Amino acid sequence: MKTLNIGLIGTGFMGKAHAIALKAAPTVFSLPAFPVCELLAEVNDELAAHKATELGFTRSTGDWRALVEDPKVDVVDICAPNFLHKEMALAAIAAGKHVYAEKPLALSAADAAAMVEAAESSGVKTLVGFNYIRNSATQLAREIIASGEIGELVHFRGRHNEDYLSDPTSPLDWHTCRATAGAGALGDLGSHILNMAEFLTGQHIVEVFGQLQTVTARRPLPGNSGGFGEVENDDHAQALLRFDGGLIGNIETSRIATGRKMGLAYTVTGTRGSLVFDQERMSELQLYTSEGPEGRRGFRTLLVGPEHPDYAAFSPAAGHGLGYNDQKIIEIRDLVEGIVSGKPLYPDFHAAWRVNRMIDAIEASHVEGHWTRV
Amino acid sequence: MKTLNIGLIGTGFMGKAHAIALKAAPTVFSLPAFPVCELLAEVNDELAAHKATELGFTRSTGDWRALVEDPKVDVVDICAPNFLHKEMALAAIAAGKHVYAEKPLALSAADAAAMVEAAESSGVKTLVGFNYIRNSATQLAREIIASGEIGELVHFRGRHNEDYLSDPTSPLDWHTCRATAGAGALGDLGSHILNMAEFLTGQHIVEVFGQLQTVTARRPLPGNSGGFGEVENDDHAQALLRFDGGLIGNIETSRIATGRKMGLAYTVTGTRGSLVFDQERMSELQLYTSEGPEGRRGFRTLLVGPEHPDYAAFSPAAGHGLGYNDQKIIEIRDLVEGIVSGKPLYPDFHAAWRVNRMIDAIEASHVEGHWTRV
Amino acid sequence: MKTLNIGLIGTGFMGKAHAIALKAAPTVFSLPAFPVCELLAEVNDELAAHKATELGFTRSTGDWRALVEDPKVDVVDICAPNFLHKEMALAAIAAGKHVYAEKPLALSAADAAAMVEAAESSGVKTLVGFNYIRNSATQLAREIIASGEIGELVHFRGRHNEDYLSDPTSPLDWHTCRATAGAGALGDLGSHILNMAEFLTGQHIVEVFGQLQTVTARRPLPGNSGGFGEVENDDHAQALLRFDGGLIGNIETSRIATGRKMGLAYTVTGTRGSLVFDQERMSELQLYTSEGPEGRRGFRTLLVGPEHPDYAAFSPAAGHGLGYNDQKIIEIRDLVEGIVSGKPLYPDFHAAWRVNRMIDAIEASHVEGHWTRV
Amino acid sequence: MKTLNIGLIGTGFMGKAHAIALKAAPTVFSLPAFPVCELLAEVNDELAAHKATELGFTRSTGDWRALVEDPKVDVVDICAPNFLHKEMALAAIAAGKHVYAEKPLALSAADAAAMVEAAESSGVKTLVGFNYIRNSATQLAREIIASGEIGELVHFRGRHNEDYLSDPTSPLDWHTCRATAGAGALGDLGSHILNMAEFLTGQHIVEVFGQLQTVTARRPLPGNSGGFGEVENDDHAQALLRFDGGLIGNIETSRIATGRKMGLAYTVTGTRGSLVFDQERMSELQLYTSEGPEGRRGFRTLLVGPEHPDYAAFSPAAGHGLGYNDQKIIEIRDLVEGIVSGKPLYPDFHAAWRVNRMIDAIEASHVEGHWTRV
Structure with a gap:
C-alpha cells in the first residue's frame, strides 16, 4: 500500500489531536495511502524525542527546518504557534512539500497572500485545519x-x-x-x-x-x-x-x-x-x-x-455520537485523498x-x- | 374599594389579552383599586356591542372619540392599530385621561415626541405595553x-x-x-x-x-x-x-x-x-x-x-409555569399601582x-x- | 345571559387558582352561562370575609354547610383539604348541587365509590380537577x-x-x-x-x-x-x-x-x-x-x-405560551358547558x-x- | 516498550470499533504496554485477510481456534456473535489467554457462570465491553x-x-x-x-x-x-x-x-x-x-x-465533546493497565x-x- 509520510511540527493541543487522527484514520476510512507518522519536530531534541514516543512518531528533531527539508517527509503538518505558520509554510513549500496547517492560516491577509502565492506557484497541495466544517x-x-x-x-x-x-x-x-x-x-x-x-x-x-x-x-x-x-x-x-x-x-x-x-x-x-x-x-x-x-x-x-x-x-x-477528534480523522481522510487522489482540498x-x-x-x-x- | 374605569379601544389580539388581564388581575393581585371594564370602542356600534358582551365590558360605542371623552372613563386603553395610537393618545390626554397604549408607541420618533410632550404637560400617567419585560x-x-x-x-x-x-x-x-x-x-x-x-x-x-x-x-x-x-x-x-x-x-x-x-x-x-x-x-x-x-x-x-x-x-x-396572558396581568397590576399609588410607571x-x-x-x-x- | 352561581370552599393554592379561572374564563371563552363567584366558605367568618374580598366573591360564610345548602349556589366547588372531600361532596349532592372537586377525589376507593353512588343516584353533574389533561x-x-x-x-x-x-x-x-x-x-x-x-x-x-x-x-x-x-x-x-x-x-x-x-x-x-x-x-x-x-x-x-x-x-x-392557571380556565369552560349544555364531563x-x-x-x-x- | 498482542475475532460493528480504539489508544493515553493488532479471525481466510488490511492487523486467519492458540497472541478480543462468546472464551482461557469480550457475556447466567469459573481457576484477566460506563x-x-x-x-x-x-x-x-x-x-x-x-x-x-x-x-x-x-x-x-x-x-x-x-x-x-x-x-x-x-x-x-x-x-x-469510539479507547486503556499493571478490571x-x-x-x-x- 502507498504511504504518505507526515512531518508534524508542534505537539500542543492541536499536535496531539493530529497525531490521534493520523493513527485512527486508516482504520476508520479506506484510504488511498497510509499516512505514516514519520517525523516530529519540537523546540528541542529532548522534547521532540519524548513527544515522538508519546504520540507514536518514528523519528524526531529539535529543528523544524530539518523536518521541512527531510527527504522522507511528504507532508509538513504545522501545529506550531500561529505566528510561525508563515515562515514554516514558506519553507515547506520551498522544499516542495505539501502543507497541512492549523488555522488561522496567518496573522494577516498580507501574510496569507504570500503563502497562497508560494503554494500556487510551486503546485504543492495545501489544507487548513478548520475542522468544525467536517463534523x-x-x-x-x-x-x-x-x-x-x-x-x-x-x-x-x-x-x-x-x-x-x-x-x-x-x-x-x-x-x-x-x-x-x-x-x-x-x-x-x-x-x-x-x-x-x-x-x-x-x-x-x-x-x-x-x-x-x-x-x-x-x-x-x-x-x-x-x-x-x-x-x-x-x-x-x-x-x-x-x-x-x-x-x-x-x-x-x-x-x-x-x-x-x-x-x-x-x-x-x-x-x-x-x-x-x-x-x-x-x-x-x-x-x-x-x-x-x-x-x-x-x-x-x-x-x-x-x-x-x-x-x-x-x-x-x-x-x-462523534467527538472532537473524529472531525480531525475526517480531515486526515480529506488530506490524504486530496494529495493522493487529487480530490479538491x-x-x-x-x-x-x-x-x-x-x-x-x-x-x-x-x-x-x-x-x-x- | 376604589375603582379605576377602563375604556378599551380595539378588540383584536391585544384587546382581548387586555380584557382577560383586566378580569383576572384583581384576583391574582391585591390591587389598590378595582379596574372596571367600563366602556369598549370598536369601528361600529354593532361590533362594539358584540365585543363588549364577549369581553365583559359594561358599555360600548362605535366612536372612539366618545370613549375618550366619556366622563366615567379614567384610563384610555389603546389596542387599536399602530397608526392610530398618536391621534387617540393625544385626544385622550387632551381629555385628561391616563393612557395605556400598546407598543410601538408611534410610527416615528417625531410622533412619539409629540405624544410625550402632551402627556408630560398634562400630567396624566402613561404606560406602554411592552409586556415581555414583566415575565x-x-x-x-x-x-x-x-x-x-x-x-x-x-x-x-x-x-x-x-x-x-x-x-x-x-x-x-x-x-x-x-x-x-x-x-x-x-x-x-x-x-x-x-x-x-x-x-x-x-x-x-x-x-x-x-x-x-x-x-x-x-x-x-x-x-x-x-x-x-x-x-x-x-x-x-x-x-x-x-x-x-x-x-x-x-x-x-x-x-x-x-x-x-x-x-x-x-x-x-x-x-x-x-x-x-x-x-x-x-x-x-x-x-x-x-x-x-x-x-x-x-x-x-x-x-x-x-x-x-x-x-x-x-x-x-x-x-x-406562567403564560402569555399572565404577563399582561402583571402589566395591569403595574398600571393600577402606577395610577392609584403613584409608583413609577x-x-x-x-x-x-x-x-x-x-x-x-x-x-x-x-x-x-x-x-x-x- | 344565563348565570351559574359558584360556591367555593377553601382558599389555599387551589382555591385561588379556581377563583382566577372563574374570573377570566368568560372573557377567554364564549360560555353558555356566566359563572358567578357567589359565595365563599372558609374556616371562620372573618377569614371567609377577607378571602371573599381578595378573590372577588359576593358573599362569604365561616360554615361550609351553610354554603352547601345556600339556595343561590348552583355548583359547590371543593378546594378544601382532601380528607374533607367526601363529607362535603355528599352534603352537596344531598342538597342537589353540582360538584366540582379537586383531586384526588377521595382518600380511598371505598370513599370514592360512595361519592359516585350518591352522585349517580341524585343525577347531579360532577367534575374532578385533574387540570393537567386540559393543557x-x-x-x-x-x-x-x-x-x-x-x-x-x-x-x-x-x-x-x-x-x-x-x-x-x-x-x-x-x-x-x-x-x-x-x-x-x-x-x-x-x-x-x-x-x-x-x-x-x-x-x-x-x-x-x-x-x-x-x-x-x-x-x-x-x-x-x-x-x-x-x-x-x-x-x-x-x-x-x-x-x-x-x-x-x-x-x-x-x-x-x-x-x-x-x-x-x-x-x-x-x-x-x-x-x-x-x-x-x-x-x-x-x-x-x-x-x-x-x-x-x-x-x-x-x-x-x-x-x-x-x-x-x-x-x-x-x-x-400557556400557564398553569390557563389549564384551570379550560377546566371552568368544560364545567360550565358540561352543566349548562350537557356535554360529557x-x-x-x-x-x-x-x-x-x-x-x-x-x-x-x-x-x-x-x-x-x- | 512492552507490547501486548491482540487477537481479534469478529469484524462487525464492534470489531471495527475495537480496531479503531486499539490504533488510537497509545497516542491518546500513556500506556504501560503497546497494544499490537497482531492477528484477526473471520469466518473464512479471504474475509479475514481483507479485514486485516482494512482494520490494520498484521496477520489473519479463517479459523478462530487457530487465533486462540496462536502463541504470539496475548489477549483474545471477542467481537463475534453473542452465542459464540462462551465457546470462544473457554477455548481462549484454556489456552491461557486473557479475554476481552463484548457484552452480553453469555446467553444465560449458567453459561456465564461456567466462563467465570474457567477464568478464575486459570487466573487469566478478563474484561467485558460495557463501554458506556467509561464515558x-x-x-x-x-x-x-x-x-x-x-x-x-x-x-x-x-x-x-x-x-x-x-x-x-x-x-x-x-x-x-x-x-x-x-x-x-x-x-x-x-x-x-x-x-x-x-x-x-x-x-x-x-x-x-x-x-x-x-x-x-x-x-x-x-x-x-x-x-x-x-x-x-x-x-x-x-x-x-x-x-x-x-x-x-x-x-x-x-x-x-x-x-x-x-x-x-x-x-x-x-x-x-x-x-x-x-x-x-x-x-x-x-x-x-x-x-x-x-x-x-x-x-x-x-x-x-x-x-x-x-x-x-x-x-x-x-x-x-467525546464520541462513541472514545469510550472504547478508554476501555482499551483499562484493558492494558489491567493486564500489564494489575489494576482491577x-x-x-x-x-x-x-x-x-x-x-x-x-x-x-x-x-x-x-x-x-x-
Whole structure:
C-alpha cells in the first residue's frame, strides 16, 4: 500500500489531536495511502524525542527546518504557534512539500497572500485545519442547504464564543499579543465562524461592518511579578455581513463569553426552513421545514446517523455520537485523498486566505466606521 | 374599594389579552383599586356591542372619540392599530385621561415626541405595553444583573424573530405598509428587543449601526385579484449597539425567520456569569456563574418559582409555569399601582419614545452607512 | 345571559387558582352561562370575609354547610383539604348541587365509590380537577394518539415527581398523615399521572404491580418542639402497568425527587411514532414519526398554537405560551358547558374513582407481592 | 516498550470499533504496554485477510481456534456473535489467554457462570465491553455519587431504548432468535442499563420484578420468501428493582421504542441532589444540588472538560465533546493497565455474570409473577 509520510511540527493541543487522527484514520476510512507518522519536530531534541514516543512518531528533531527539508517527509503538518505558520509554510513549500496547517492560516491577509502565492506557484497541495466544517452534522447542514430543502437562504447568524479569558485577572499570554496572535477572539475563534458562514451558505462574504472591543485592557504579566501589561487585540468582536448571493447575516465572537466552552453555533434561515446548530451538542442538528400541516411543524432534532456524511465510517448505528477528534480523522481522510487522489482540498490556502481578508476587513471597518469590502 | 374605569379601544389580539388581564388581575393581585371594564370602542356600534358582551365590558360605542371623552372613563386603553395610537393618545390626554397604549408607541420618533410632550404637560400617567419585560423569568434576569451576580456586563445579544411573513406568497397587509406600520419587523418586533435591552442592562443604547432588508419586495395584493404590490418596510433587520455604560451588543429581528413563532431571546454576558433566555420557554432562565469548582460549573435552568418576582401571586409552587396572558396581568397590576399609588410607571411614553428613537436611528444608520446616535 | 352561581370552599393554592379561572374564563371563552363567584366558605367568618374580598366573591360564610345548602349556589366547588372531600361532596349532592372537586377525589376507593353512588343516584353533574389533561399540548397529544398518527401504542411511561419533602428535616404535615392524605406521593401526585395514562391512551389500566417506599420514616413534628413523629405514607412509588388494549407501561411518582418542581412527564410510544412531554415545559410537545427519509427523522418540538385544542382562545399566535392557571380556565369552560349544555364531563366522579381504585390496587400489590387487578 | 498482542475475532460493528480504539489508544493515553493488532479471525481466510488490511492487523486467519492458540497472541478480543462468546472464551482461557469480550457475556447466567469459573481457576484477566460506563460524563456521575455530593441515594431510573425493530415488518434476524441472542431487548440493551445501575450507585441489585412483552409475535423471514416466523424473545421489558443499599429503582428497555437511536438514559436521585444523563447527548451531565438560595437552584448542564475523568487525554479544552469510539479507547486503556499493571478490571467476567443473573431473574419474575432474588 502507498504511504504518505507526515512531518508534524508542534505537539500542543492541536499536535496531539493530529497525531490521534493520523493513527485512527486508516482504520476508520479506506484510504488511498497510509499516512505514516514519520517525523516530529519540537523546540528541542529532548522534547521532540519524548513527544515522538508519546504520540507514536518514528523519528524526531529539535529543528523544524530539518523536518521541512527531510527527504522522507511528504507532508509538513504545522501545529506550531500561529505566528510561525508563515515562515514554516514558506519553507515547506520551498522544499516542495505539501502543507497541512492549523488555522488561522496567518496573522494577516498580507501574510496569507504570500503563502497562497508560494503554494500556487510551486503546485504543492495545501489544507487548513478548520475542522468544525467536517463534523457530520455540519456537513449535513451544508447538504440540506445545497439541496434547496430550506428554500432560498435569507439570513445567517453565527457565533464562536468561549470564555478562556473571561476572568479579568487571567494573565497576558500569546493570545493577547498582536505579534503572536494577530487579531484576538476575531482571529482565534472568529476565523472558524467566518469560514463556516461561507462553507454552509456556499456564498462569499463580500462586505462587512465590524465592531471590536478590548474589555480588559490590562492584565497581569505572566508569572507572579505583580506587574501589568497591555492587551493588544480584541476580547470580543461582532460584525454585520453581506454575502454575494444577496444573503445578509451577522457573527459574534468572544473569548470572554462567560460560560461558553465550545460555543460555535449557527442559525441558517431559508424561505422554506431553518437550521440551528450548536457545537456543544455536535452530534445533532435542528431542522425546521414548512411542510405538512401547520400544527405538526417544529424544529426537529436530527441525530447524526449512517445516512449522513462520513458518519457510517465511525458507527453503523445512528445517535452514537462523534467527538472532537473524529472531525480531525475526517480531515486526515480529506488530506490524504486530496494529495493522493487529487480530490479538491477545502479550505486550501486560497480559501483560508479569504478568512484572513475577512478578519482584516472587519478590523478596518471598525476603525473607519463604514462598510468595508473583503 | 376604589375603582379605576377602563375604556378599551380595539378588540383584536391585544384587546382581548387586555380584557382577560383586566378580569383576572384583581384576583391574582391585591390591587389598590378595582379596574372596571367600563366602556369598549370598536369601528361600529354593532361590533362594539358584540365585543363588549364577549369581553365583559359594561358599555360600548362605535366612536372612539366618545370613549375618550366619556366622563366615567379614567384610563384610555389603546389596542387599536399602530397608526392610530398618536391621534387617540393625544385626544385622550387632551381629555385628561391616563393612557395605556400598546407598543410601538408611534410610527416615528417625531410622533412619539409629540405624544410625550402632551402627556408630560398634562400630567396624566402613561404606560406602554411592552409586556415581555414583566415575565417573571425576565424580571429575575434584571434582578440578577442589577445585583451584580454576573459581574460587570460585557455583552448583550438579543433577537425577536418570528415567521408570520416567511412565506413569500403571503399577501400584503398592514404590517407591510409604511403608513400603517412604520418600520417593518424592526418596528413590530424589534421594538420589543430594543426595549428589553435597556430594561435588562439598566443602560441606554446610545449609538447604533443597522442593516435592513426587504427580502420579498413584492407580494400579492390582499384578496384574490392576482395583482401584486410593493412591500414598504423591512422583512428583517439587525444592528450593532453601543450602550452608555460601555457595553456592546447586537440585535436581530425578523418576520421571515422560518420556524420562529415567539422568538424573543437574549444572552447577557458578564465578567462573572451569563444569562440565556428564550421566550418560547418563558418560564425558565439559564444562569451560569463562575462559582465553585471548575468541574461543577454549567448553565443551570432556573424554573420560575415563588422566590422570583411576581410569580407567587399566580402559584405558590415552583415550576408550574406562567403564560402569555399572565404577563399582561402583571402589566395591569403595574398600571393600577402606577395610577392609584403613584409608583413609577415603566415604560411610560418617555421611555417608549426611546424605542422609536432607536428604530429611527437604526434606519438612518442603514441609509447613511455609519454609526448613528440615538 | 344565563348565570351559574359558584360556591367555593377553601382558599389555599387551589382555591385561588379556581377563583382566577372563574374570573377570566368568560372573557377567554364564549360560555353558555356566566359563572358567578357567589359565595365563599372558609374556616371562620372573618377569614371567609377577607378571602371573599381578595378573590372577588359576593358573599362569604365561616360554615361550609351553610354554603352547601345556600339556595343561590348552583355548583359547590371543593378546594378544601382532601380528607374533607367526601363529607362535603355528599352534603352537596344531598342538597342537589353540582360538584366540582379537586383531586384526588377521595382518600380511598371505598370513599370514592360512595361519592359516585350518591352522585349517580341524585343525577347531579360532577367534575374532578385533574387540570393537567386540559393543557393544550396534552390535549394535542391525545389527538395525535387517537388519530393513529403514531400507529398502535406499545408503551406508556409516566412520572409525576416533585421534591417538596426532599429535605429529610422537613417536618410532618398533612401530606404525611394517612388520615388527612391517604396515600403519600402516590395519592397526591401519582393520581395525576395515572389519570393522564388513561386519558392519553384511551385505554383502561387493568392490572398493576407496585412498589412503595417511605424513605424518611420519621420527621420533626411541626413547630419547634424538638419531637419527631412517624411518616404514615409513601415518599415515592412506582408501578408496572397493563392496559386493556394490550399496552404495557410504568409510572413513577415521588415527593422527594430532588430538583423536580412540576415533574409530570410522559413518553408514549407507538409503532409509527412517539410523543414526549414534560410539564415543566408545558407549552411544547415532542413528536417523532417514522415518515420521510431516515436521515430527516427526529423528535420535533411542536410549540402550541392556534391549530391545537383550546389554544386560540388565549392567543391567535403560536408559541406565546400557556400557564398553569390557563389549564384551570379550560377546566371552568368544560364545567360550565358540561352543566349548562350537557356535554360529557371528564373526569367526573366515576372516572376519578378509577384513579382511587388504581392507587388502592398499587398499594395492595405492594403488600401482597403480585399483580393486582384494578 | 512492552507490547501486548491482540487477537481479534469478529469484524462487525464492534470489531471495527475495537480496531479503531486499539490504533488510537497509545497516542491518546500513556500506556504501560503497546497494544499490537497482531492477528484477526473471520469466518473464512479471504474475509479475514481483507479485514486485516482494512482494520490494520498484521496477520489473519479463517479459523478462530487457530487465533486462540496462536502463541504470539496475548489477549483474545471477542467481537463475534453473542452465542459464540462462551465457546470462544473457554477455548481462549484454556489456552491461557486473557479475554476481552463484548457484552452480553453469555446467553444465560449458567453459561456465564461456567466462563467465570474457567477464568478464575486459570487466573487469566478478563474484561467485558460495557463501554458506556467509561464515558467521561458517566464516570463523572459515579464520582459525584460516590463523593456524597447528592446525598444518600433514594432512587435510580434507567432506560436503554432503541428502535431497530420498531417497524413490525422488519424481518427476523439473530436478535429475535433465542438460540443466537438469548433474551431480546433485555439481553441486548437491558444488559447495559443493568450494569450501569450497579456501576453508578455502587450497590448491587438484589431483587427484581419484571415484565416482558413481544409486541410483534411474528415477523417476515429473512429474504423475500414471503413466509413468516416467530419472534422468540422480548421486544421490550421493564422491571422494578431493589438494591442492597436500600435504594429502589426501575429500568426499561426496548428495541421498538420508535425514535430512540441510542436511548440509554438515567436519573439518579439523592437526598441533596440529582443527576440526569442521556447518552444521545453523551458529553453533558445534568446536576442539581440543594445548595445556595432556593431561587438560584436548577439543573445545570456540565459539559465534560479536563477536570473530569479521562477527558483531558482527548482534549485540554472543555466542551469539545467525546464520541462513541472514545469510550472504547478508554476501555482499551483499562484493558492494558489491567493486564500489564494489575489494576482491577471492571467489569470482569465475574461482574458481567451479575448482569446475566439479573436478566435471568427478570425473566423468571415475569413468568412467576413475584419478586425474584438475583
